Amino acid sequence: MNAKYETHEHDVLIIGAGGAGLRAAIEALAQGASVGVVCKSLLGKAHTVMAEGGIAAAMANVDEADDWRVHFGDTMRGGKMLNNWRMAQIHAQEASERVRELEQWGALFDRTKDGRILQRAFGGHTFKRLCHVGDRTGLEMIRTLQDRGVQMGFDVYMECAVTRLLKDGDRIAGAFGYWRENGRFVVFKAKSVVLATGGIGKAWPITSNSWEYTGDGMALAYDAGADLMDMEFVQFHPTGMVWPPGVQGILVTEAVRGEGGILRNKSGERFMERYDPKRMELSTRDVVARAIYTEVREGRGTEHGGAYLDISQKPAEYVKRKLPSMYHQFLELADVDITKGPMEVGPTCHYMMGGVKVEADTAASSVPGLFAAGEAAAGLHGANRLGGNSLSDLLVFGRRAGLAAAEHAKRTSTPSLDLGQIEEAERTMLAPFERKDGESPYTLHADLQENMQKLVGIFRTEEDLRLALTKIEELKQRSTRMTVSGSRMFNPGWHLSRDLESMLTVVEAVTRSALARRESRGAHSRIDYPKPDPSWGKQNNVISRRGESMELRQVPVPDMPEDLQSLVIEEKKGSAA
Amino acid sequence: MAEATLKIFRGTREGGTPAEYHVPVAPGMVVLDALHYVQQHQAPDLAVRWNCKAGKCGSCSAEVNGRPRLTCKTRMDTLPQDKPIAILPMKSFPVIKDLVTDVSWNYKVNKKIPPFQPRAGVEWKMYQEDVDRVQEFRKCIECFLCQNVCHVLREHDKQEQFGGPRFFVRVAGLEMHPLDALNRTGLLKNELGIGFCNITKCCTEVCPEDIHITDNAIIPLKERVVDDFYDPLLGLVRKIRNAVSPSKRQPNE
Numbered sequence: 160m161n162a163k164y165e166t167h168e169h170d171v172l173i174i175g176a177g178g179a180g181l182r183a184a185i186e187a188l189a190q191g192a193s194v195g196v197v198c199k200s201l202l203g204k205a206h207t208v209m210a211e212g213g214i215a216a217a218m219a220n221v222d223e224a225d226d227w228r229v230h231f232g233d234t235m236r237g238g239k240m241l242n243n244w245r246m247a248q249i250h251a252q253e254a255s256e257r258v259r260e261l262e263q264w265g266a267l268f269d270r271t272k273d274g275r276i277l278q279r280a281f282g283g284h285t286f287k288r289l290c291h292v293g294d295r296t297g298l299e300m301i302r303t304l305q306d307r308g309v310q311m312g313f314d315v316y317m318e319c320a321v322t323r324l325l326k327d328g329d330r331i332a333g334a335f336g337y338w339r340e341n342g343r344f345v346v347f348k349a350k351s352v353v354l355a356t357g358g359i360g361k362a363w364p365i366t367s368n369s370w371e372y373t374g375d376g377m378a379l380a381y382d383a384g385a386d387l388m389d390m391e392f393v394q395f396h397p398t399g400m401v402w403p404p405g406v407q408g409i410l411v412t413e414a415v416r417g418e419g420g421i422l423r424n425k426s427g428e429r430f431m432e433r434y435d436p437k438r439m440e441l442s443t444r445d446v447v448a449r450a451i452y453t454e455v456r457e458g459r460g461t462e463h464g465g466a467y468l469d470i471s472q473k474p475a476e477y478v479k480r481k482l483p484s485m486y487h488q489f490l491e492l493a494d495v496d497i498t499k500g501p502m503e504v505g506p507t508c509h510y511m512m513g514g515v516k517v518e519a520d521t522a523a524s525s526v527p528g529l530f531a532a533g534e535a536a537a538g539l540h541g542a543n544r545l546g547g548n549s550l551s552d553l554l555v556f557g558r559r560a561g562l563a564a565a566e567h568a569k570r571t572s573t574p575s576l577d578l579g580q581i582e583e584a585e586r587t588m589l590a591p592f593e594r595k596d597g598e599s600p601y602t603l604h605a606d607l608q609e610n611m612q613k614l615v616g617i618f619r620t621e622e623d624l625r626l627a628l629t630k631i632e633e634l635k636q637r638s639t640r641m642t643v644s645g646s647r648m649f650n651p652g653w654h655l656s657r658d659l660e661s662m663l664t665v666v667e668a669v670t671r672s673a674l675a676r677r678e679s680r681g682a683h684s685r686i687d688y689p690k691p692d693p694s695w696g697k698q699n700n701v702i703s704r705r706g707e708s709m710e711l712r713q714v715p716v717p718d719m720p721e722d723l724q725s726l727v728i729e730e731k732k733g734s735a736a
Numbered sequence: 737m738a739e740a741t742l743k744i745f746r747g748t749r750e751g752g753t754p755a756e757y758h759v760p761v762a763p764g765m766v767v768l769d770a771l772h773y774v775q776q777h778q779a780p781d782l783a784v785r786w787n788c789k790a791g792k793c794g795s796c797s798a799e800v801n802g803r804p805r806l807t808c809k810t811r812m813d814t815l816p817q818d819k820p821i822a823i824l825p826m827k828s829f830p831v832i833k834d835l836v837t838d839v840s841w842n843y844k845v846n847k848k849i850p851p852f853q854p855r856a857g858v859e860w861k862m863y864q865e866d867v868d869r870v871q872e873f874r875k876c877i878e879c880f881l882c883q884n885v886c887h888v889l890r891e892h893d894k895q896e897q898f899g900g901p902r903f904f905v906r907v908a909g910l911e912m913h914p915l916d917a918l919n920r921t922g923l924l925k926n927e928l929g930i931g932f933c934n935i936t937k938c939c940t941e942v943c944p945e946d947i948h949i950t951d952n953a954i955i956p957l958k959e960r961v962v963d964d965f966y967d968p969l970l971g972l973v974r975k976i977r978n979a980v981s982p983s984k985r986q987p988n989e
Contacts, residue, residue, distance in 0.1 A: 206787075264852065265916075267867045267913070269864065270864040274862055275861065293871070295792070297792075298874075302874065306852075307851065309846065369789070371787065404763065404765075405762060405764045405766055409790045488790070491809055492764065492766070492809070599776075600780070601776040601780060643780070649832055650783070652775070
């Protein structure tokens with residue numbers, strides 16, 4: 160490569176160091192590949208660290224009747240049958256082994272009385288299924304994977320952001336990025352690239368997501384020619400903090416409800432009786448989020464516009480042991496002692512079911528050499544994800560992506576890098592410094608968030624979505640005039656200007672997909688089409704890039720084999736619908 | 737709305753000065769919110785490291801009015817509003833820019849620690865009472881505030897000989913894991929220099945996760961080091977016992 164650019168070469172380059180990225184790295188290393196991991200933050204700080212409730216795996220340690228088949232059925236029903244059945248099958252079959260593996264690498268889960276991994280109840284899961292460590296399961300997982308990967312010897316490029324995927328003809332050739340610390344550019348040459356970049360929550364103002372969640376992987380894949388799928392399905396977690404303003408959106412784990420927490424409106428009514436009398440607080444997230452939103456909209460909300468969530472009927476010591484970080488979070492940030500009184504909670508943008516369209520078995524995208532896993536990928540969760548299925552997703556498909564990426568690297572010759580692409584990527588990054596008197600990226604970001612919160616939230620209408628698209632078009636125009644001040648050294652304004660480009664791509668994909676889907680299903684609720692439409696139940700929305708414009712098409716949901724179909728139906732009879 | 741004055745360090749390795757910013761204070765606001773306000777309205781290039789803003793990732797460490805804190809967990813209403821709030825980067829690490837410091841040394845120390853190694857043929861059964869104390873150590877969010885206040889690092893710059901409280905916590909989590917087979921006392925004594933710690937408990941005081949670093953991690957590890965290296969009688973007993981039924985062994989044994 161040109162001496163002008165710092166260049167690193169690997170068989171497999173992994174973008175993102177959360178659960179999926181680290182698990183992919185471990186597997187690719189085990190296959191003998193040379194592995195580089197690039198992450199926007201320090202190692203160990205990825206969003207996985209915030210996961211609280213647990214990892215869903217049908218280990219049957221607590222409820223003996225549990226089995227991968229039941230987990231599969233729960234996942235498909237939770238996703239309103241839009242899931243890729245093969246992914247749901249692989250996930251349910253492999254999750255237990257992935258959890259045991261974590262334990263063998265040093266993770267310490269909470270225990271049953273007879274010394275096995277303890278499992279707790281969660282929304283939409285028929286049995287007690289979530290392996291957990293109090294309410295800090297994600298931290299345990301990321302530390303375990305991080306220590307394992309470091310010991311196996313991957314190269315980590317911390318605080319480094321990828322802004323463009325590089326291609327050699329049709330196939331992947333590497334990536335271009337910058338070091339956050341000094342703003343210098345860096346080039347990675349790789350036979351395989353795994354996108355493990357997580358979700359898109361930062362496009363909404365009220366979100367449980369960290370700043371990193373700007374849809375980078377989906378936008379990079381889209382720009383490189385890969386397909387995106389199910390982009391209309393954005394999960395609003397029912398319980399985020401609503402007060403005080405500074406903490407709005409911070410997650411209140413579903414484990415509060417899993418451990419017996421009760422939801423009430425301002426008049427003390429246990430309102431879930433009206434929305435899902437059978438499953439109550441442990442209904443699926445889409446249902447509970449809509450219920451709280453509806454209670455507030457119809458004037459039955461709490462003082463600060465939420466619902467009450469109460470766990471104080473349980474012994475104080477139990478609450479502190481099973482939900483320690485919730486106890487401290489409310490005490491320190493909201494002056495509320497959750498062992499004595501209720502929390503105020505409301506929906507917060509939490510998870511992206513959609514993402515890069517991948518092959519079920521290999522996590523391969525439609526671009527040769529490009530893979531995606533975890534939240535950045537689509538398919539497993541369909542129209543709504545069950546709590547706990549995300550951490551297991553990261554492990555199961557992170558591993559498969561790492562395996563397939565390493566195998567692809569073995570079969571492939573070294574790609575060549577195209578200086579033209581690199582120079583163009585550099586020019587794009589430097590442009591905001593050269594413009595004068597344009598808008599601040601922070602203003603643009605605030606406007607983008609307001610647009611999404613108001614027009615593309617929990618409840619959607621054709622009118623709102625059309626208006627949102629117009630606004631997104633305006634924001635795209637304004638983004639070409641963004642100005643950044645200061646130097647290239649650790650400059651958050653500059654970093655945000657690039658993250659905004661990713662967000663603008665994904666919010667357009669979300670809005671277009673939401674506009675097309677004229678029905679309500681899972682996390683996608685249309686006021687103008689309030690019922691599910693069986694014909695839409697057989698189609699996924701797929702987005703791809705055609706020149707400068709975004710193309711949307713429908714592809715049929717893959718047909719499920721009969722033996723699996725019977726599992727979904729049988730379970731339907733046996734458990735709550 | 738009340739207004740607060742912040743004096744934030746602006747500068748690089750080469751030097752810098754505090755700059756003054758005025759920020760409106762909303763109910764429940766934390767220092768990190770105030771820093772974000774400054775970025776949005778006054779200094780878009782103000783360098784701040786943060787991720788979750790929920791006390792879970794340990795990225796936003798700084799020194800607020802002289803106290804090492806997570807800025808996402810430091811409420812503005814707990815600070816005196818009648819004088820400027822001083823916000824400085826962690827002192828024990830080299831400044832990169834503004835509030836962002838170079839913490840890469842920690843990652844180098846971490847690499848020296850042999851990971852969990854299960855005993856051969858182990859049955860994967862553990863009881864809650866056995867994992868309770870190890871789970872305390874595994875709460876660590878790597879904010880490095882303990883490293884920042886430890887005088888062995890802060891005043892005496894023993895980075896070459898000393899691992900620091902964070903890594904004693906990590907080693908404690910491995911050593912006290914019910915199924916771990918390795919003995920890391922040699923590492924603690926030699927590479928991590930646990931002897932330099934004179935248990936002033938500064939680390940424990942600043943830990944945002946309330947880990948009893950000194951009492952539960954460092955002191956028991958010091959005792960193990962003493963038992964293994966400085967107590968001839970116990971050493972002999974252990975040699976005999978190990979010959980009969982092997983327990984933990986040093987990595988290179």
